[in-house]
Amino acid sequence: MEKMIITISREFGSGGRSIGKAVAEKLNIPYYDKELIKEVAEETGLSPEYIENVGEYAPGKSLLSFLPALTIHNKYPNNMSAADFLWCMQSKVILDLAAKGSCVIVGRCADYILKDDPHAVHVFVHASTEYKADRIVRLYGESEKRPEERLADKDKKRSVHYKHFTGREWGKCQNYHLSLDSGKIGIDKCVSMIVELAEQTNE
């Protein structure tokens, strides 16, 4: 078997992360999510919380919460902002991980960063608002915000972050080899479709 790299981009609540984990288990290859954040933290000295938030989301109104990271921006090369520095280092970590061997990477614009990797299969997972709203309430419980607002807010930030760093539209079919409506198709079937495709393209 040749190397298999699978990137999974996903709408919040669509089950993309669960799908990614299950695909990695079935293919018996590493799944990078928290580990990726840990590696980026080690390379950059930034806090895992900062990386988790700013590495995938455009900052919202609570910019002040990122102040500790922003105030140290002048220590980065070429007077980069912390967010730009994070983008560079996160890209480097993703390229290094993909060079090392087969893996599944969820989120973090990995589809863009690995767009020229011939071993990569890029997947986008989405679902209807009803399906996602129901799923996040079941998984994460209720909160002050209505679930529809929580979904819209997270995805808006992902989309703005993606556009800013890649220049591309988030969720555009042409950026992915496969895109799946997990609500219509079902989580298990999504997993088997991705596994089959990854195995086929690496035969």
Place this chain on the structure above:
Amino acid sequence: MEKMIITISREFGSGGRSIGKAVAEKLNIPYYDKELIKEVAEETGLSPEYIENVGEYAPGKSLLSFLPALTIHNKYPNNMSAADFLWCMQSKVILDLAAKGSCVIVGRCADYILKDDPHAVHVFVHASTEYKADRIVRLYGESEKRPEERLADKDKKRSVHYKHFTGREWGKCQNYHLSLDSGKIGIDKCVSMIVELAEQTNE
């Protein structure tokens, strides 16, 4: 087996039409393409050539070629233009066909027109420019225009037409249950993935 409706939207040159035909054959259900145009022609009195062009593409610079259809617009209800009248009648024909029984419909914004049909599976087929350029030269031969220009021109018109009549972005993952890169995945595998999904969602 319950009713199965499969709509296939596709980039020019991606093989979406061939995929649609093969899916219909495998499932042994009707495939609507030219037949749909014939039905719309009968319902509207518009010429099949006009329907083929204006029913899916935004008119380009050669607006004059559509003059015979445009000059008779005042015979349509509420002073509709011929293009708007065609949109209404084409939508009606598509809804009627889907109501009649299982089928595959390629193009003509059928994904939007049947977006609320619980039996429908909506698919988008795309591929890299290299793959599509190579494919159209192989299938349709060379022409004065470079194949890359022919691709861009056709898809631009499809995209503008789609946006105008549906208000949605053409080729956005969220509009389809499944989107496939036929170049990466291969035509045969695309066919079997769609067939499997249609069978599963109608079990």
